[in-house]
Amino acid sequence: MKKLLIANRGEIAVRIIRAAKELGIPTVAVCSEADRESLHARMADEVVEIGPASAAKSYLLVEAVLDAARASGADAIHPGYGFLSERASFAQAVVEAGMIWVGPDAASISVMGDKAEAIRAARRAGVPTIPGSDGPVVDVEEALRVAEKAGYPVAVKAAAGGGGKGIRIVESADMMREQLPIAQAEARAAFGNGDVYIERMVLGAKHIEVQVFGDGVNYVHLGERECSVQRRRQKLIEETPAPLLPSDVRDAMCSASVGLAEAVGYRGAGTVEFLYEPQRNEFYFIEMNTRIQVEHPITEAVTGIDLVLEQLLVASGKPMSFTQKDVQSRGHAIEVRLNAENPDMQFMPSPGLLETFTMPSGPFVRTDSGFIAGDTVPPFYDSLLAKIIVWGRNRDEAIARMVRSLRELEVSGVVTTAAFLERVINTPEFRSGEYDTVFLETWQATA
Amino acid sequence: MAQHEVRTPIPGVFYRRPAPDQPEYVVVGESVTAGQTIGLVEVMKQYAEIKAGVDGTIVSFHVEGDDIIGPGDVIAIIEV
Numbered sequence: 218m219k220k221l222l223i224a225n226r227g228e229i230a231v232r233i234i235r236a237a238k239e240l241g242i243p244t245v246a247v248c249s250e251a252d253r254e255s256l257h258a259r260m261a262d263e264v265v266e267i268g269p270a271s272a273a274k275s276y277l278l279v280e281a282v283l284d285a286a287r288a289s290g291a292d293a294i295h296p297g298y299g300f301l302s303e304r305a306s307f308a309q310a311v312v313e314a315g316m317i318w319v320g321p322d323a324a325s326i327s328v329m330g331d332k333a334e335a336i337r338a339a340r341r342a343g344v345p346t347i348p349g350s351d352g353p354v355v356d357v358e359e360a361l362r363v364a365e366k367a368g369y370p371v372a373v374k375a376a377a378g379g380g381g382k383g384i385r386i387v388e389s390a391d392m393m394r395e396q397l398p399i400a401q402a403e404a405r406a407a408f409g410n411g412d413v414y415i416e417r418m419v420l421g422a423k424h425i426e427v428q429v430f431g432d433g434v435n436y437v438h439l440g441e442r443e444c445s446v447q448r449r450r451q452k453l454i455e456e457t458p459a460p461l462l463p464s465d466v467r468d469a470m471c472s473a474s475v476g477l478a479e480a481v482g483y484r485g486a487g488t489v490e491f492l493y494e495p496q497r498n499e500f501y502f503i504e505m506n507t508r509i510q511v512e513h514p515i516t517e518a519v520t521g522i523d524l525v526l527e528q529l530l531v532a533s534g535k536p537m538s539f540t541q542k543d544v545q546s547r548g549h550a551i552e553v554r555l556n557a558e559n560p561d562m563q564f565m566p567s568p569g570l571l572e573t574f575t576m577p578s579g580p581f582v583r584t585d586s587g588f589i590a591g592d593t594v595p596p597f598y599d600s601l602l603a604k605i606i607v608w609g610r611n612r613d614e615a616i617a618r619m620v621r622s623l624r625e626l627e628v629s630g631v632v633t634t635a636a637f638l639e640r641v642i643n644t645p646e647f648r649s650g651e652y653d654t655v656f657l658e659t660w661q662a663t664a
Numbered sequence: 665m666a667q668h669e670v671r672t673p674i675p676g677v678f679y680r681r682p683a684p685d686q687p688e689y690v691v692v693g694e695s696v697t698a699g700q701t702i703g704l705v706e707v708m709k710q711y712a713e714i715k716a717g718v719d720g721t722i723v724s725f726h727v728e729g730d731d732i733i734g735p736g737d738v739i740a741i742i743e744v
Contacts, residue, residue: 270732271677557708566708568675596675600708 218242218293218317218533222286223261225297226276227587228604229509230257233295236525245289247282249275251595256587263289270597276300279307283314293317293532299599302508303330319532321507325481329505333376339502342480344473347492347501349416360397360415361390367417373400374416377408386418419501421653422492424452425459426506427474428516430524431483432531437541438471439516439524445654446641448564453634453657454641455512456551457519460612460650463498470500477505485531486513486524492654511554511604514583518550518608549615550608553623553638556600560637568596572630577622581608594631602633612650616642668718668742672733676707678714680729688729695721702740705733720744 221237222245223230230246234257237244246261251270258264265285268275275281277300286294294311296302302320305327311318320326329335336346348367353376354360364371364387373396375383385400387393397413405411424447428439443459444452459467474489488506493499513524522544527537558564574590586603588594594602605622609615623639644660646652672678680688680703690702696716703714720742727733 271730565674565712566710568708596707597677598708600710 218529220245220289220291221293221295221319221529222247222265222282222289222291223257223295223297224276224282225295225300225302226252226255226257226598228585228601229297229299229511229587231260231587232585233297233525234260236523236529239523239526240529242293242529245285245291247276247285249597251597254592256589256592265289270595272300272598279304279310282307283310286311286314286316291316293319295319295528295532296508298508298511303506305330317532319485319528321481321484321487325483326507328481329487329507332504335504336502338481339477339505342473342477344477344489344502345500347416347419347503350414353412353414354397357394357397360393363415364393365390367415370418372416372418373397373413375400375404375408375410376412376414377404377410383407419492419494421496422494423459423462423652424490424654425462425470425493425500426488426490426510427471428510428513428524429474429478429483429487429489430527430531430537431478431485431487432535432537433482433484435537435540436475436479436483437537437539437544438475439520439522439544440546441467441470442510442512442515444512445652446647446657447654448657448661452512452554454551454553454638454647455515456549456612456615457515458546458549459493461495462493466493466498466500473502477502485528486510495653511601512552514585514604514606515550515552518581518583518606519546519548520544521547548608548610549612550606551615551619552604552606553619553642554601554634555603555605555626555638556634557594557602557631558600558634559632560634564634566596566600567632568594568600570594570630571628573627574630575625575627576603577605577625579622579625581618582606582622583608602628602631616648666744667723668720668744669738670702670714670717670740670742672705672714672737672739673735674705674707674712675734676705676712676732678727678729678731678733678739679704679706680725690716690722692722692724695719696742714739716742718742718744 220243244261246264247267248258267281301307305323309323350363370388373385401411423445442457444455446454490503491500557567576584583606607618701713723741726738
């Protein structure tokens with residue numbers, strides 16, 4: 218790898234540039250018109266402007282990114298997260314252009330990007346999935362048989378739906394007889410495809426994911442991350458290890474994840490996401506993300522392994538620098554996502570000039586941001602202002618350190634979620650670790 | 665006849681249609697009610713509806729679809 222182009226912006230672009238610098242690899246940033254003065258553009262050795270502010274006309278344009286790579290003489294592309302990172306056709310185009318793609322091959326991205334195919338791959342690899350139908354159900358008789366076996370209540374989901382749309386909760390056989398035809402008709406009307414499938418309702422579930430890494434020969438896990446604190450399916454706080462997760466479940470989840478990575482010959486960093494149902498003490502595969510994750514720093518904090526640096530090594534054709542036995546997790550780490558949003562106004566985004574922006578620091582505090590004081594947070598991209606990551610020898614120490622850090626932060630010019638995050642951390646649910654994926658929205662509704 | 669300026673409280677990208685393949689919310693010359701949506705502002709992957717604010721008739725638009733707008737910019741003029 219002679220020169221690396223980073224096809225992203227903001228904190229993750231900065232994060233990748235840092236790893237490349239440590240390996241002595243020159244970097245090329247791409248930026249939109251709106252990001253000319255941004256931190257990632259300033260930090261890279263070279264910068265290529267690839268289009269107007271709108272991401273659809275800049276960061277999401279495959280040809281513009283490839284042209285920038287050719288023009289600058291880059292021989293490798295790191296996609297970061299979001300934007301083009303999980304587009305198999307982009308990974309393919311990079312390779313066909315004779316460049317190194319920093320990520321798993323297009324085939325792995327493609328399998329994991331298709332929900333039904335990903336679930337089939339997981340089942341083949343022996344990874345538990347949510348009990349239910351194997352693909353669409355044809356009629357009421359089959360639906361009743363599947364639901365009986367899975368156990369009520371079940372969710373009847375439109376195959377072409379997604380993002381929480383096209384879901385009906387069915388609590389009994391009688392209700393199934395009545396609801397199934399309606400669900401099919403609705404799916405046909407809303408998505409142009411009447412196929413519905415059935416899954417048992419997983420109640421009070423925690424979202425727990427496992428970091429995996431592979432180099433085509435060796436496959437390892439780097440432990441789990443608990444990511445149940447979510448608002449509108451956006452993670453806000455992540456921690457590792459997952460509190461209250463029994464160690465036998467953790468071990469089973471981690472080895473299932475390694476098995477899946479191995480089954481697809483995975484190269485690079487990936488994350489296997491699960492729902493964990495404490496009442497039944499069972500876990501189920503939901504999806505695999507074939508890229509570096511926003512919350513990867515908490516794994517780095519407890520393992521001491523630089524995941525982005527390892528991505529670059531493996532993409533260069535070298536083996537990863539560690540084996541499973543080298544992964545020794547120590548202490549507890551928490552990350553909060555500090556967003557430029559106003560919690561008092563339904564989380565209305567708050568872009569603008571960062572008049573003051575002093576990040577917390579001190580022992581065991583890491584901050585990753587795409588901005589410094591004096592920068593302008595543009596209105597065109599996501600609202601992530603910074604990630605604050607703390608480490609402690611135990612969970613209580615980490616929590617105290619996070620509260621201290623949130624209070625130390627000084628921001629003016631934009632409104633942030635700092636005070637809101639502190640309130641969440643101070644809830645009895647967060648303190649006890651007994652929170653699930655609906656906790657935050659339930660708490661907000663009653664607060 | 666009084667004229668009312670509809671301004672955006674937030675910055676972002678202005679759209680006159682709910683989706684690219686759908687018709688414009690309103691056109692010049694059309695009568696609107698105070699609660700009616702006349703446009704959309706995309707800010708940080710969220711969408712905020714711009715309401716007419718008054719009952720009246722649309723006289724003109726000061727910004728076009730896909731234009732980048734800042735807080736306080738005039739979006740449209742409504743004759744009350």
